[in-house]
Amino acid sequence: xxxxxxxxxxxxxxxxxxxxxxxxxxxxxxxxxxxxxxxxxxxxxxxxxxxxxxxxxxxxxxxxxxxxxxxxxxxxxxxxxxxxxxxxxxxxxxxxxxxxxxxxxxxxxxxxxxxxxxxxxxxxxxxxxxxxxxxxxxxxxxxxxxxxxxxxxxxxxxxxxxxxxxxxxxxxxxxxxxxxxxxxxxxxxxxxxxxxxxxxxxxxxxxxxxxxxxxxxxxxxxxxxxxxxxxxxxxxxxxxxxxxxxxxxxxxxxxxxxxxxxxxxxxxxxxxxxxxxxxxxxxxxxxxxxxxxxxxxxxxxxxxxxxxxxxxxxxxxxxxxxxxxxx
Amino acid sequence: xxxxxxxxxxxxxxxxxxxxxxxxxxxxxxxxxxxxxxxxxxxxxxxxxxxxxxxxxxxxxxxxxxxxxxxxxxxxxxxxxxxxxxxxxxxxxxxxxxxxxxxxxxxxxxxxxxxxxxxxxxxxxxxxxxxxxxxxxxxxxxxxxxxxxxxxxxxxxxxxxxxxxxxxxxxxxxxxxxxxxxxxxxxxxxxxxxxxxxxxxxxxxxxxxxxx
Numbered sequence: 001x002x003x004x005x006x007x008x009x010x011x012x013x014x015x016x017x018x019x020x021x022x023x024x025x026x027x028x029x030x031x032x033x034x035x036x037x038x039x040x041x042x043x044x045x046x047x048x049x050x051x052x053x054x055x056x057x058x059x060x061x062x063x064x065x066x067x068x069x070x071x072x073x074x075x076x077x078x079x080x081x082x083x084x085x086x087x088x089x090x091x092x093x094x095x096x097x098x099x100x101x102x103x104x105x106x107x108x109x110x111x112x113x114x115x116x117x118x119x120x121x122x123x124x125x126x127x128x129x130x131x132x133x134x135x136x137x138x139x140x141x142x143x144x145x146x147x148x149x150x151x152x153x154x155x156x157x158x159x160x161x162x163x164x165x166x167x168x169x170x171x172x173x174x175x176x177x178x179x180x181x182x183x184x185x186x187x188x189x190x191x192x193x194x195x196x197x198x199x200x201x202x203x204x205x206x207x208x209x210x211x212x213x214x215x216x217x218x219x220x221x222x223x224x225x226x227x228x229x230x231x232x233x234x235x236x237x238x239x240x241x242x243x244x245x246x247x248x249x250x251x252x253x254x255x256x257x258x259x260x261x262x263x264x265x266x267x268x269x270x271x272x273x274x275x276x277x278x279x280x281x282x283x284x285x286x287x288x289x290x291x292x293x294x295x296x297x298x299x300x301x302x303x304x305x306x307x308x309x310x311x312x313x314x315x316x317x318x319x320x321x322x323x324x325x326x327x
Numbered sequence: 328x329x330x331x332x333x334x335x336x337x338x339x340x341x342x343x344x345x346x347x348x349x350x351x352x353x354x355x356x357x358x359x360x361x362x363x364x365x366x367x368x369x370x371x372x373x374x375x376x377x378x379x380x381x382x383x384x385x386x387x388x389x390x391x392x393x394x395x396x397x398x399x400x401x402x403x404x405x406x407x408x409x410x411x412x413x414x415x416x417x418x419x420x421x422x423x424x425x426x427x428x429x430x431x432x433x434x435x436x437x438x439x440x441x442x443x444x445x446x447x448x449x450x451x452x453x454x455x456x457x458x459x460x461x462x463x464x465x466x467x468x469x470x471x472x473x474x475x476x477x478x479x480x481x482x483x484x485x486x487x488x489x490x491x492x493x494x495x496x497x498x499x500x501x502x503x504x505x506x507x508x509x510x511x512x513x514x515x516x517x518x519x520x521x522x523x524x525x526x527x528x529x530x531x532x533x534x535x536x537x538x539x
Contacts, residue, residue, distance in 0.1 A: 033399065053402075079362055079402040108404035110447060115407050116399065195365045200356070218510060 001197050008194050012076055019061055022236075023323045026065050033082070035089040036061045037071045046170050047071070047093040048163045050102040050154060051086065052109050055193070056214060059151060059293045062324030068158035069102075069322075077193050077296070078215045080108035086116035090124070098167035100182050102154055102174065104146030106131035125167055127174030129153050131183045131304065133242045134211030134219040141200035147214050148256040148293040148304045149181035155325065159318035177306065182239040183218075185302025187212035188233055189260060191295050210234075214258070214295045216303075232272035235303050242281060245307050246277040250285035251277065252306040252316060255289040260299035268292065271304055286316050292324065329425050329495055334378055336529050338395070343369035343528035344521065348434070351524070355517040358499070358510075363517045366401050370409065373400040375424070385424055391417030405518075406453075408442050415441035432463070432470040439463045452513065453499035455518035456501045462487045480530035491515060491523035 005011055016036065020029035026094040027127070028039050035051075050060040060072035075081035090099045099120075101112045103130050117124055125152045131149030149269030157165075159172045166174065187209045190199035200216040203209060208231075211219020245251060270289050277284055283309050293302070308316070320326055342365055344351070355363040373396050381389045394413030398406055419434035420426050426434065439459045443449060450460050465486045469479045494516040 075402045076366075079366060080404070080406070082399045082402050082406055084399040105447075106404075108402065108406070109403055111407035112402065115410075193362055193365075196352075196362065199357070244345075291332075 001192050001194070003192070003194055005194055011035075011194055012074065015054070016061065016074065018189075019323065026321070026323060027061070030092065030266075032075075033085040033088050034160050034317075035071055035073045035085050036064055037089065037092055038064055038066075038069075040166065041093065042066075042070055042095065042162070043137040044095060044097060045070075045164065046097045046167050047090065047095065047099045048097060048102060048154070048158055048170070049073065049086065049089050049093065050150070050162055051075070051081045051089075051113075052104050052106070053079045053080055053215075055191075055326055056293050057294045058291075058324030060154070062323050063151065063154055063158075065320070065322035065326075067162050067318055067320035068325065074249075077195065080106065080112045083112055083116040083119060085115060087120060090116075090122065091171045094122055098125070100124070100149065100157065100161070100167060100170045101126040101172065102157065103128050104150050104265065104277075105143055106145060118128045121152035123167055125171040127157065127171060127178065130246075131178065131181045132211075132213065133182045133238050134213070139295060142304060143146060147183050147185065147308065149178065149183045150301050151288075151292050151325075152181055152252060152254065152304065153177045153308050153309060154172075155320065157287065158310055158320070159315040162192050166225065177312065179313075180243065180307040182242040183256075183302050183304040184238050184256075184285070185212050185214075185258065185300060186210055186235065187216060187258060187295070188225065189297075189299040189300050191216050191298070192258070192297035208300070211238075212258075212298075212300060214293055216249065216295055216298055228268055229275070232269060233276060236273060236276040236305075238289070239303060239305050240276075240282075243305060243307055245280070245282050247281035248283070250283050250307055250308045250313070252286040252288070252304075252312075253277065253284045254288040254292075254304035254306070255290075256293050256302045256304060258298040258300040258302070259291055259294035260297045261301050264300055269301055277305075285313055328386065328427075328431055330381055330384060330386050330478075333386055333389050334381055336532055337371070337374050337378075339528040339532040340525045341368075341375055341383050343524050344368060344371055347524050351517055351520055354515055358514045358516070362403065363405070363521070366403050366405050367521055370397045370401040370405070373397070376511040385422075385427055387417045387420035387423060388457055389417070390414070390420060391413055393417075402427070404446070408446050411441040411445045412438040428476075432466045435463045436467055451497060451499075453494050453497040453516045453519070455516070455522040457494050457497070457516065457524065458487050458490045458519045458522035462522075477534055480534045484530050487523040487526040491519045494519040 055077040070093040073081040073085040129146035130144040132145040359429030416438040418435040419437040
């Protein structure tokens with residue numbers, strides 16, 4: 001394993017210190033317990049808090065700021081954060097309008113946020129994101145995983161909260177965006193959790209994990225790598241099969257890199273995906289290409305499609321000012 | 328059983344977990360996400376460091392402190408599950424200065440119930456519950472029958488081991504391994520392995536304590 005590390009136990013903290021220093025105008029780091037907030041607290045709005053294991057950067061700490069999150073609670077690499085972090089973050093950013101937790105559907109994240117909600121004595125609600133269509137809900141009782149579509153939920157709900165939407169309205173919007181969002185990905189290589197020191201899974205040269213999760217956990221099957229267009233065709237078939245967009249629908253197309261695939265390939269995937277959508281008579285209204293929901297250094301990418309309406313388009317276009325996303 | 332026994336047991340479990348690092352890690356790499364050992368070790372270390380806070384309080388309160396500490400240090404899915412386990416054990420033992428075997432067995436059952444509820448899981452789903460549920464039921468029965476400590480511990484160890492090994496042939500429907508479906512067949516569940524290691528450590532500590 002070759003990684004930039006001093007002491008593996010301090011990796012997360014030192015990285016967060018760097019993030020906070022690099023974006024000192026935007027972010028404030030709190031330690032013991034660990035959470036990151038906006039530098040300038042928002043006035044009178046629903047407080048949006050997300051969190052999850054580290055290793056998916058820039059998700060979630062890089063998405064804190066005007067028009068998106070108020071705070072994020074990072075756990076150790078690929079390990080859910082703990083209820084004390086969520087409670088401290090809520091204490092810090094709730095300004096009387098209530099707290100909305102945005103949680104990726106992973107057992108650990110769900111249970112820890114649930115315990116925080118049980119221990120909290122302020123108005124709060126939770127939006128559970130489960131956009132990954134690779135794992136079927138029928139055979140897996142914990143349901144589908146929450147992956148790159150989380151960014152879309154955070155952006156749209158973030159914009160609505162900034163414009164003064166109530167806690168109930170934010171919760172309803174978040175659930176609606178989630179229900180109209182579907183994702184699926186492919187990995188070519190494994191990733192190495194620094195504290196473990198070895199690759200999370202073994203994969204041969206010329207092999208891919210089809211439907212991989214954002215921790216390198218298995219998807220639908222192990223298979224031989226094929227031309228990009230064929231992979232995109234199959235990913236989009238699964239995504240569109242789930243969303244069933246009407247002909248003429250407008251969508252957001254998000255190509256997300258897992259951390260080890262260069263942008264030249266991500267844009268190629270975007271090109272391939274637009275061809276599939278054009279064939280289906282679906283119009284790409286908005287786009288996002290880049291590494292946003294990563295899995296450390298894993299090579300691979302996911303596609304995310306969100307079926308948009310006029311309100312969602314204007315929320316997507318609303319100003320955002322975070323470390324990783326700004327316009 | 329008093330708080331000093333609990334602290335000794337915590338040390339024994341920590342040592343046993345570390346001694347089994349290679350096996351637990353390789354099981355988790357095979358069907359988990361590779362961080363189970365690190366998380367459990369971090370939790371054990373935090374509890375060992377908690378010793379000065381534990382010793383002055385009765386067992387019920389000690390278990391609650393252990394649960395709250397684990398909840399804030401382990402993270403992942405294990406944190407809330409193991410945290411809830413100890414917090415529920417603590418509630419069950421509230422106000423009892425030196426719980427006897429029956430009282431301890433009831434507390435253990437309450438703790439295991441908390442894991443079932445929080446994790447929405449039961450036996451046969453290739454998780455730590457496959458070891459904890461039958462072992463805890465056996466303890467309740469043996470405690471009721473008034474078994475001596477040596478017999479009781481030997482039987483508990485056997486029960487834990489058999490049930491740990493049985494997870495090899497299960498298809499996971501809960502826990503990280505469930506993403507693998509049938510691909511997890513043939514692998515022992517790492518959570519079941521860790522539970523068996525913990526049961527062995529506590530039983531060995533209790534029988535060695537009785538012998539000395």
